[in-house]
Amino acid sequence: MPVSTHPTWLRTASIVLLGALLSGCGEEAKPLATTVFTAMPADAALAQVYDSSCKLCHANPGAGAPLTRDTNAWAPRVAQGAETLLDHAINGYNGMPPMGLCMHCSEEQFLALISFMSGEHFQ
Ligand code: HEC
Numbered sequence: 001m002p003v004s005t006h007p008t009w010l011r012t013a014s015i016v017l018l019g020a021l022l023s024g025c026g027e028e029a030k031p032l033a034t035t036v037f038t039a040m041p042a043d044a045a046l047a048q049v050y051d052s053s054c055k056l057c058h059a060n061p062g063a064g065a066p067l068t069r070d071t072n073a074w075a076p077r078v079a080q081g082a083e084t085l086l087d088h089a090i091n092g093y094n095g096m097p098p099m100g101l102c103m104h105c106s107e108e109q110f111l112a113l114i115s116f117m118s119g120e121h122f123q
Contacts, residue, residue: 035069036061041116050113053101058117064095066117074118082122085114 036059040047057063066073077085089110092098099105100113111122 036067039068039116041112043112046109046112046116049102049105049109050116053105054113054117056101057095068117069119071119074120078118078120082111082114085122086110089114 039059041050055068057065058068061067066077086107088096089100090098090107100110102109105113114120115122
């Protein structure tokens with residue numbers, strides 16, 4: 001299954017649009033856009049996992065994944081509860097690959113990563 005079904009032009013368009021936002025003409029959009037790309041878990045081991053797996057899609061507006069710290073995108077997902085989120089992270093869900101490509105991650109790490117990305121506290 002392809003990672004993304006978006007055509008290349010759409011991906012390019014969103015990158016161009018994001019570039020415009022980051023270049024300063026969209027001051028209001030700046031905090032979220034900046035947070036999406038720079039946010040990192042405080043824990044070093046977790047930051048490494050995030051950087052090499054989750055971030056590839058969850059900080060990529062073209063991937064169709066709820067973006068890190070985008071609380072609006074996460075709200076309906078958070079409402080499903082920790083058990084469903086963990087199940088979808090481990091077993092996959094549509095474009096979300098099983099284990100989020102982190103084959104050695106533990107359940108605790110997944111919950112910590114989901115907490116970090118959604119801004120909600122799961123344990
Ligand atoms: C290859 C891209 C990709 C990677 C890597 C990835 N995700 Fe995702 N993730 C997605 C997409 C796309 C969705 C949205 C799926 C949907 O709602 O159709 C998603 C959704 C989710 C959801 C919400 C599921 C739900 O029930 O709404 C969780 C939780 C999640 N990802 C956790 C993670 C974690 C944790 C990692 C890193 C270990 C990770 N993802 C890595 C693409 C990815």
